[in-house]
Amino acid sequence: MATNIPVELRYSKSDEWLRMEGDEVVIGITDYAQNALGDIVYLELPTVGTVLSARASFGVIESVKASSDLYAPIGGEVVAVNTALESAQEPINQDPYGDGWLIRVRPSGEEEELLDAQAYAAYCEERAH
Amino acid sequence: MLQRTPLFATHVAMGARMVEFGGWEMPVQYRGIIEEHQAVRQRAGLFDICHMGRFLVRGPQAEEFLDYLVSSNVAAIGPGQSNYGLLCRPDGGIVDDIFIYHLDHEFLVVVNASNRQKDWEWLQQHRGSFAVEMEDYSEQWAMLALQGPAAEMLLAAAPDSATAHLADLPFHGVTRANLFGLESLIARTGYTGEDGFELFFAAEHAPTVWSRLLELGEPGSVQACGLGARDSLRFEPCLALYGHEISDTINPYEARLGWVVKLDKGDFIGRASLAQIKAQGPVRKLTGFELLGRGVARGDYPIQSLEGQAVGYVTTGMPAPTLGRPLGIALVPTALSGEGSEFDIIIREKPVRARAIKMPFYKPRYKK
The missing domain is CATH 3.30.1360.120 (Probable tRNA modification gtpase trme; domain 1)
Incomplete structure (x- = not known):
């Protein structure tokens, strides 16, 4: 199955994507990650106002089979949370880069090493073997 | 490999x-x-x-042999029938849970994948003077x-x-x-x-x-x-999985599998210990639970009493697809195993309140 990796986004090695929107950043999990996890059935996200530090866990995502931490690829303050996902998590599987977005952050400037689409594609390819 | x-x-x-x-x-x-x-x-x-694993057991004493190794009543399985059984250790711990099929002139024993070698050796070791032949048909x-x-x-x-x-x-x-x-x-x-x-x-x-x-x-x-x-x-129907609800160190009464143990059928490996465990009552037991707080409990997560003592662990836990919510099975002290008892599951270092509920979570729909 081909993995969808939009070129305009940046990516973390823990499989989150980042979209710059003005001076804020929208974060979600990648198509590769949702596919590896399987059907998402449970999610825990931070509340608005939470201050994240880069590389720290900011939530939990669970499928029938597995439980995974969500890692913040950048530090910053959470300014919005996708509350629609509280009752239905299907968008994370069906539209991970759109309706499946997780949080919106005002960056503090602290960030881990991020990958562009090409480097992330290579990173996914590496793990497929 | x-x-x-x-x-x-x-x-x-x-x-x-x-x-x-x-x-x-x-x-x-x-x-x-x-x-x-x-x-x-x-x-x-x-x-x-x-x-x-699939083993064939045949010979004039195949039935007696299996009855000596298995907790359930093998003699009661007529030709063309099958039944669930446990191989128990002398101390009552469970070597494996198995299915015994009575074929025309032999028995087919189906065992767990992870226990194939162990079970085969267990059967061989306890052959003694029984007139049986065994063949691995896996x-x-x-x-x-x-x-x-x-x-x-x-x-x-x-x-x-x-x-x-x-x-x-x-x-x-x-x-x-x-x-x-x-x-x-x-x-x-x-x-x-x-x-x-x-x-x-x-x-x-x-x-x-x-x-x-x-x-x-x-x-x-x-x-x-x-x-x-x-x-x-x-x-969902709370069927045991070896290595989770049952193991060498968990006995059938702890696993709520007392119905598979026929103490009155004659001697079998583990019978004396099992009779004693039954008479005294098991000190710990499996229970189903639901979470009162948010989270998903998974296998091996520790359990604390409300007083903060480490008292057990989760054997299996997941969001149950048919029931639509996270449920689990846990091994806890008998006093905490009754419906309505409360304890905490440690989920990612935080205690989350859980309440014991009846098993099974889903009523099996077998052919009548």
Whole structure:
């Protein structure tokens, strides 16, 4: 199955994507990650106002089979949370880069090493073997 | 090197996601665990279970021998029937849970994949002077499970087969049948909480039989399923999984499997210890639980009493697909195992309140 990796986004090695929107950043999990996890059935996200530090866990995502931490690829303050996902998590599987977005952050400037689409594609390819 | 079933190439070609399970490289899912789970609850699903062990036990004392090793009453399993049983250690711990099928002139014993070697050696070690022969048929025979409410109708109408009599096969019955021109053994057994069948036939035909079973009925009637759905399907009716609800260090009374232990049938390995455990009452027990706080409890998560003492652990936990919420099974002190008892599950270093509930979570829908 081909993995969808939009070129305009940046990516973390823990499989989150980042979209710059003005001076804020929208974060979600990648198509590769949702596919590896399987059907998402449970999610825990931070509340608005939470201050994240880069590389720290900011939530939990669970499928029938597995439980995974969500890692913040950048530090910053959470300014919005996708509350629609509280009752239905299907968008994370069906539209991970759109309706499946997780949080919106005002960056503090602290960030881990991020990958562009090409480097992330290579990173996914590496793990497929 | 991981072991592979005769269907390994088929799974890969069909796009299944393969994982390691008990030393085997097996499909964990085809289309998604929830979709496969619902297919079995609503229609029919097909599982490759060739990784399980299949031993034939025959000879003049086959029945006496098995009755000496197994906790349930083997003598009560008539020809053409089967039953669940436990191999117990002298101290009452569970070596494995097994299925015993009484065939025409021999017994077929089906054991867990991860315990194949251990069980074979256990049987050999305890042969003593019993007049029995044992043969490991795990490689010669394939084993598939067709499970779900539509399984009977689909299998009974299979083309190029003589399977119409399967509609009359009782729960736990086993019979010979011609399936797609092949001599097969078909039993009304399974591990999903649904009606269904387990099929045994010569291993070299596994890919053909697999494909033909997937083509039964209208297109899409039978869903190929992986071990992920197998686990969630057995979890809801609270069927034990070796290494989780039962093990060498968990006895049947702790596992609420007292109904499988027939203390009055005559001597068998573990009987003395089990009689004592039963008389005293087990100090810990399995219980089902629901979470009152948010989170998902998974196997091995620690459990604390409300006073903060470490008192047990989760044996299996997951969001139950049919019930639509996270549930679990835990091994806790007997005093905490009654319905309504409360304790904390440590989920990611934080205590989350849980309440003991009745098992099973899903009432099995077996053929009456």
